[in-house]
Amino acid sequence: MKKWIFAIVICFIAFIGLNMTAYTVAEDEVAVVKTMGKIVKVIIDNPNDVEQVEKALKDKGYNVEVTSQKGLHFKLPFVQTINKYSSKYLTYTSVKETINTYDSRKIDVQMYAQYRIINPALFNMTLGSNSKLNTLMDDRVYPVVVQTANMLTFNDFFDRTKITEAIDSKKHSLNSELVSAYGIYVTDIGIHRKNFPLNNISSIEEKMSMEIQKESEKLMAEGDSEFQMAKSETDRIKKEIVAKAVEESSKIKAEADAEALRIYQESLKKDLEFYRFIQRMNTYKNLKDTTIFMDKDNDILDYLNGY
Structure with a gap:
């Protein structure tokens, strides 16, 4: 009986020891290993990012082991701590704000961005938790949309191709800053929702009505001009055809009259x-x-x- 109790105690101690020294990193997680508060190891998601993460940390003076191996790992109990973060694509949606286009038109815009953590060490040192991510996106990503709107006219802003090209042109420089400073990589930025401010709807409708009327008058004037040109051309062709027909008929009649007179004169001579x-x-x-x-x-x- 004592042997069984001793075996159970040993197993329990072994379990506690294993639990204190072993940890797992899931496939959708990244992790930071610290020894007495100092980062000594980083577990990232993509093997292709290992060299990039190592270089970024060395440039900041940190010599850290970087690996992409997930699964079971071991640590020193009471000495090392583990911070885990999601490696999934996260979605940020801004609050609705009123912005101005290049031609001073106001639009209510709500944007979105998709991003992920590729360098958990920098993320841990600068932000530390996901709760600060929205603030970072408000301060660094949202201004990209505002600056884009400031450079586009009202009509261009509602052109999906132009707004996408304008935002994508700034995404590279934005990612260079986010990756090097926070370990965050933005994969997509776009407009989630855009509306007219309520106090501007009446003026926009009036302006659109005036533009439609102006365009209608322009099209009507162009149509009348085309009609008059076509009518003049038709009348000219008609007069040419009639004149040619009269000339031709007069010529035929004169020839016929001459022939009839000749026949008549010939008949008189004969009898x-x-x-x-x-x-x-x-x-x-x-x-x-x-x-x-x-x-x-x-x-x-x-x-x-x-x-």
């Missing part, structure tokens, strides 16, 4: 008696139901009788 016969027939037709008086020596009687 003069036939011509006289035709003329008598026409005279008889015109004398129908008509009474005339003439003496016997009138030449018309000889003409009607065929003499």
